[in-house]
Amino acid sequence: MKNINQSKNKQVNEVFNDVSSKYDLMNDVMSLGVHRVWKKRLIDWINPSKNTKIIDMSAGTGDITKEFLKRVGSDTEIYCVDPNKKMIDEGRKRLRNFKEVKWVCSHAEKLPFQENLFDVYVVSFGLRNFNDIEKSLKEAYRVLKPGGRFVSLEFSKVQNELLNKIYQTYSKAIPFIGKYLVGKSEPYEYLVKSIDNFHSQNELVEKLKDSGFTDIEFRNLSGGVVAIHSGWKI
Ligand SMILES: C[S@@+](CC[C@H](N)C(=O)[O-])C[C@H]1O[C@@H](n2cnc3c(N)ncnc32)[C@H](O)[C@@H]1O
Known part of the structure; x- marks a missing residue:
C-alpha cells in the first residue's frame, strides 16, 4: 500500500510539474471556460464573510483564493496549500499583489497546522489527486474549528445517460488537446483516468x-460533471 501511495504521489507531482505553466489556459480550453462558473458557485455556497480563516487546499495557481479575495477583500486570512512547488510558483505570481495570502508547501495527508484552526477548508479539484483520501479528510476535520465547514468541488458522475455519452466522447479528445497545447498527452490521460476512477x-x-x-449535502453542477460537497465539524 505504501509503495502504491508513494508512486501515486510521484506521478501526480510529475503531472502538475508538466502542466503548471499552461494550467490556467488548459482549464479554460478543456472546460470551455465553465470551470470559472463552477468555482463561482462554490464560493456562492460558502458565502464567506470577513475575518474568516480559510485553508485553500490544493490551491494550485490560486483561482479559489482569488475569488475569495474579490468577495471579502483582504480582511480574510487565507492559507494556500499545495505540495507542488511549480504550481505554487505560478500561484504566487498571479496573486503577487495580495501580500496577506500565505503559501504553504504540503500534502493534504499531513498538514503543518495545529488542530481547530480554520473556519473553512476548501478544496477545488484536489481530492482526486490525494494519495490517501481517508487520511486527508481526517486531517481536514482535525484542522477545522468546531463549527467549521469543509467544502469540495470535484469531478463527479454525470446523471443523465445522453449527457454522459457526450461527455465520455469529449473526454477521449482531452489528451489530444493537451498534446496540441502543452506538448504532452500523458498528464491529460491521467486527468481522464483519475476522473473515471473517482468516487460518485x-x-x-x-x-x-x-x-x-455532519450535515453533509451535495449539489450537482452541469448535470453532475462536477459536484460540490459540504460538511460541518460540529
Ligand atoms: C487540478 S489542480 C487544482 C488547482 C486549483 N484548486 C483549481 O481549482 O484550479 C490539483 C492540485 O492538487 C495538488 N495535489 C496533488 N497531490 C496532492 C496531495 N496529496 N495533497 C494536496 N494537494 C495535492 C496538485 O499539486 C495540484 O496543484
Whole structure:
C-alpha cells in the first residue's frame, strides 16, 4: 500500500510539474471556460464573510483564493496549500499583489497546522489527486474549528445517460488537446483516468461521514460533471 501511495504521489507531482505553466489556459480550453462558473458557485455556497480563516487546499495557481479575495477583500486570512512547488510558483505570481495570502508547501495527508484552526477548508479539484483520501479528510476535520465547514468541488458522475455519452466522447479528445497545447498527452490521460476512477456523489458523502463530518449535502453542477460537497465539524 505504501509503495502504491508513494508512486501515486510521484506521478501526480510529475503531472502538475508538466502542466503548471499552461494550467490556467488548459482549464479554460478543456472546460470551455465553465470551470470559472463552477468555482463561482462554490464560493456562492460558502458565502464567506470577513475575518474568516480559510485553508485553500490544493490551491494550485490560486483561482479559489482569488475569488475569495474579490468577495471579502483582504480582511480574510487565507492559507494556500499545495505540495507542488511549480504550481505554487505560478500561484504566487498571479496573486503577487495580495501580500496577506500565505503559501504553504504540503500534502493534504499531513498538514503543518495545529488542530481547530480554520473556519473553512476548501478544496477545488484536489481530492482526486490525494494519495490517501481517508487520511486527508481526517486531517481536514482535525484542522477545522468546531463549527467549521469543509467544502469540495470535484469531478463527479454525470446523471443523465445522453449527457454522459457526450461527455465520455469529449473526454477521449482531452489528451489530444493537451498534446496540441502543452506538448504532452500523458498528464491529460491521467486527468481522464483519475476522473473515471473517482468516487460518485454518494460515495463521497459516505467518506465524509466516516471522517466525522455532519450535515453533509451535495449539489450537482452541469448535470453532475462536477459536484460540490459540504460538511460541518460540529
Ligand atoms: C487540478 S489542480 C487544482 C488547482 C486549483 N484548486 C483549481 O481549482 O484550479 C490539483 C492540485 O492538487 C495538488 N495535489 C496533488 N497531490 C496532492 C496531495 N496529496 N495533497 C494536496 N494537494 C495535492 C496538485 O499539486 C495540484 O496543484
